[in-house]
Amino acid sequence: xxxxxxxxxxxGQRGKTTQDFSDITTRKPLKSLIVKVKKNSGRNNQGRITTxxxxxxxxxxxxxxxxxxxxxxxxxxxxxxxxxxxSARIARVKQDNGKYYYVLASSGMKIGHVIRSGNDIAVxxxxxxxxxxxxxGSTIHNIEIYPGRGGQLVRSAGNGAQLMGRDNGYAQVRLxxxxxxxxxxxxxxxxxVIGNDQHQNVKLGKAGSSRHRGIRPSVRGVVMNAVDHxxxxxxxxxxxxxxxKDHGAAxxxxxxxxxxxxxxxRNKTSxxxxxxxxxxxxxx
Numbered sequence: 001x002x003x004x005x006x007x008x009x010x011x012g013q014r015g016k017t018t019q020d021f022s023d024i025t026t027r028k029p030l031k032s033l034i035v036k037v038k039k040n041s042g043r044n045n046q047g048r049i050t051t052x053x054x055x056x057x058x059x060x061x062x063x064x065x066x067x068x069x070x071x072x073x074x075x076x077x078x079x080x081x082x083x084x085x086x087s088a089r090i091a092r093v094k095q096d097n098g099k100y101y102y103v104l105a106s107s108g109m110k111i112g113h114v115i116r117s118g119n120d121i122a123v124x125x126x127x128x129x130x131x132x133x134x135x136x137g138s139t140i141h142n143i144e145i146y147p148g149r150g151g152q153l154v155r156s157a158g159n160g161a162q163l164m165g166r167d168n169g170y171a172q173v174r175l176x177x178x179x180x181x182x183x184x185x186x187x188x189x190x191x192x193v194i195g196n197d198q199h200q201n202v203k204l205g206k207a208g209s210s211r212h213r214g215i216r217p218s219v220r221g222v223v224m225n226a227v228d229h230x231x232x233x234x235x236x237x238x239x240x241x242x243x244x245k246d247h248g249a250a251x252x253x254x255x256x257x258x259x260x261x262x263x264x265x266r267n268k269t270s271x272x273x274x275x276x277x278x279x280x281x282x283x284x
Contacts, residue, residue, distance in 0.1 A: 012205055013205065016205025023080055024082050035062050039214070054214060054215070056216065060085065063085065068188070069103070069128050074095065078100075080105055087158075088104050088105065088156060088157045089195050107192060126192060130187070132186065134163055134171075135163075136165055137163065141154040143161060143189040144183075151188075153173075159194050160176065161175050174276075178280070179276060230253075
């Protein structure tokens with residue numbers, strides 16, 4: 001996928017780039033595989049904001065993507081489609097019995113591509129294997145963490161993990177972050193790299209592009225008054241984080257919780273499955 005630049009005719013187009021949608025073969029999703037999603041604008045059932053900076057945006061329908069395929073599956077790609085709910089493209093796959101599925105489209109996937117799942121199948125992009133049957137060194141995506149639950153890892157545009165090895169019923173997988181993790185070798189994963197790899201290089205160009213995505217503005221704490229934020233206040237104009245009384249203190253959220261470097265990971269039960277931490281390279 002390439003990036004499309006504009007010959008600016010308005011100020012908003014001057015720094016703006018968009019995705020090239022030439023790889024998309026249809027703009028009409030399959031009605032049986034879409035559902036309506038109610039937007040709550042970051043509010044709970046009492047109408048109070050629980051997640052800030054959400055609201056508005058273009059109306060979208062959710063595509064029911066299958067992150068897990070039947071144990072024995074053969075399907076043909078009929079279309080490559082845009083999905084407003086994720087950075088990756090999705091492929092509309094038709095099974096021999098006439099049933100349709102949406103799956104994550106790997107790089108280079110086109111109409112007519114055959115996707116298979118099961119044992120004794122060819123190692124091709126999009127094919128889904130159990131990790132114990134997969135060749136060592138394979139690039140994979142849409143990886144299960146628990147057998148049968150469906151893919152939860154490596155699902156965004158341009159990402160791919162690598163199968164490093166297998167030992168004692170576990171596969172060693174190097175994730176895009178650099179973390180090497182043990183995953184049960186009975187879990188499944190798809191071959192290849194997720195497509196739409198230029199997604200990260202798109203420049204929105206104007207504030208309205210964020211609003212179309214349902215993202216509301218974020219105001220920095222340092223420009224607020226001291227009563228409104230721990231970073232606010234400070235005499236004499238501009239100031240750093242901490243403001244007046246708290247000048248030089250650790251950065252905090254609007255509610256006084258430490259942030260920017262404050263450890264928030266509480267799920268220690270999975271630490272035993274991390275062979276190499278993603279922060280190791282940064283410490284050297």
